[in-house]
Amino acid sequence: MQNRIKNTLFRKTDKRKQDGQVEDLNIHGARLELLGDSVGSVGVIVAALIIYLTDYRLVDPIISVGLAIFMIPRTWSIIKKSMNILMEGTPSNLSYEDIQKAILQIRGVTGIFELHIWCITSGMNALSAHVVVMDTECSNRILQDINAVLEKRFKISHTTIQIEGYHPAKDSKTQEY
Numbered sequence: 001m002q003n004r005i006k007n008t009l010f011r012k013t014d015k016r017k018q019d020g021q022v023e024d025l026n027i028h029g030a031r032l033e034l035l036g037d038s039v040g041s042v043g044v045i046v047a048a049l050i051i052y053l054t055d056y057r058l059v060d061p062i063i064s065v066g067l068a069i070f071m072i073p074r075t076w077s078i079i080k081k082s083m084n085i086l087m088e089g090t091p092s093n094l095s096y097e098d099i100q101k102a103i104l105q106i107r108g109v110t111g112i113f114e115l116h117i118w119c120i121t122s123g124m125n126a127l128s129a130h131v132v133v134m135d136t137e138c139s140n141r142i143l144q145d146i147n148a149v150l151e152k153r154f155k156i157s158h159t160t161i162q163i164e165g166y167h168p169a170k171d172s173k174t175q176e177y
């Protein structure tokens with residue numbers, strides 16, 4: 001049973017990775033737990049065998065510490081990703097500059113301000129921005145174009161975009177993340 005769960009998890013993870021998408025944090029965590037359990041079980045059996053055969057009892061703490069050292073770097077990446085979500089940081093797989101450029105390239109767009117990109121949960125990103133346009137009568141078309149680009153190229157589907165004919169230049173280039 002545990003094997004079947006493990007196989008499913010591994011297969012799912014591999015598939016996601018091929019798609020170039022971010023691995024879901026929950027699956028990453030579950031996979032790590034299975035890895036820790038499996039390696040831990042093997043460690044206990046090996047330690048028991050060595051103690052049984054040689055009576056060298058120090059092997060038990062040595063293997064425990066070894067396991068801990070083995071798991072720390074694997075846990076670290078989960079801690080880093082979780083922290084990024086909690087701190088609402090820019091998702092590591094997205095480039096702030098690329099998104100800014102992509103929006104500026106849309107016909108009718110003359111400026112972009114207050115661009116914020118953050119991670120709601122792993123695999124789900126949100127964006128908000130003020131977009132200055134040449135002709136506010138084209139707002140609807142431009143908004144659709146922006147959302148299409150964000151969804152197709154950057155997989156961002158949660159957006160809040162304010163279309164403006166003018167934006168005070170003072171907070172340009174402040175690049176708030």
Ligand SMILES: [Zn+2]
Nearest residue numbers: 113130164167
């Ligand atoms: Zn504005």
